[in-house]
Amino acid sequence: MKALIVGAGRLGTQIAQVLAAARNDVTLVDHDEDRIAELEGRLAVRLAAGDACEPGFLEHTGALTTDLLIAATGNDEDNLVISLLAKRRFDVPRVAARVNDAENTWLFDHRWGVDIPVPAATPLISLIEEATGATDTVALLRLSKAGVNVIETAITAQSRAAGRALADIVLPAGTVITTVIRDGQPTVPTPDIRLQAGDELLVVSHAATEQEIHAAFQ
Missing domain, CATH: 3.40.50.720 (NAD(P)-binding Rossmann-like Domain)
Structure with a gap:
């Protein structure tokens, strides 16, 4: 839209x-x-x-x-x-x-x-x-009205998170990955899903900054 x-x-x-x-x-x-x-x-x-x-x-x-x-x-x-x-x-x-x-x-x-x-x-x-x-x-x-930040981040071929399972990604406290968008389709994230170049992630957090979120994946 x-x-x-x-x-x-x-x-x-x-x-x-x-x-x-x-x-x-x-x-x-x-x-x-x-x-x-x-x-x-x-x-x-x-x-x-x-x-x-x-x-x-x-x-x-x-x-x-x-x-x-x-x-x-x-x-x-x-x-x-x-x-x-x-x-x-x-x-x-x-x-x-x-x-x-x-x-x-x-x-x-x-x-x-x-x-x-x-x-x-x-x-x-x-x-x-x-x-x-x-x-x-x-x-x-x-979520936004409750003081929770909604942040997007993208995985590229150069991202250190590329090829790694979500379970291996160390996230800031109070942060949750809500969606992984792959080939234009949103999927429910599971601990064993491996991130690929081109993936887009929707992340919510009540404490972490956008820079901290990006740093966890890039």
């Missing part, structure tokens, strides 16, 4: 992390250039700085081919304009928008291009589930 998220605050960043960890094609945009610069290298998503209320910028960031747009800025007027452009001009199949002021809830409907209105106080689990139809993504979101 291709997702375009507008608003790189805590909410939009969290959604981007979760959707990217679930192997979706994610672009995160924000009008604040400093905020985008701050996120460079920290997220496995495309980042862009600009005004998403401008049709040209939305088109530049992939609105014509996106499957899901989430307007998650802190401004209801912006979220409505972005949603309307997404639906009417770019024909985005699914549009979700955050409602910051409860008094504006009545505006967030199909007339403004909104398929899924999300009140500020509402957890995003239902939003992600409805928008993507992926229960695995919902599980990842719950």
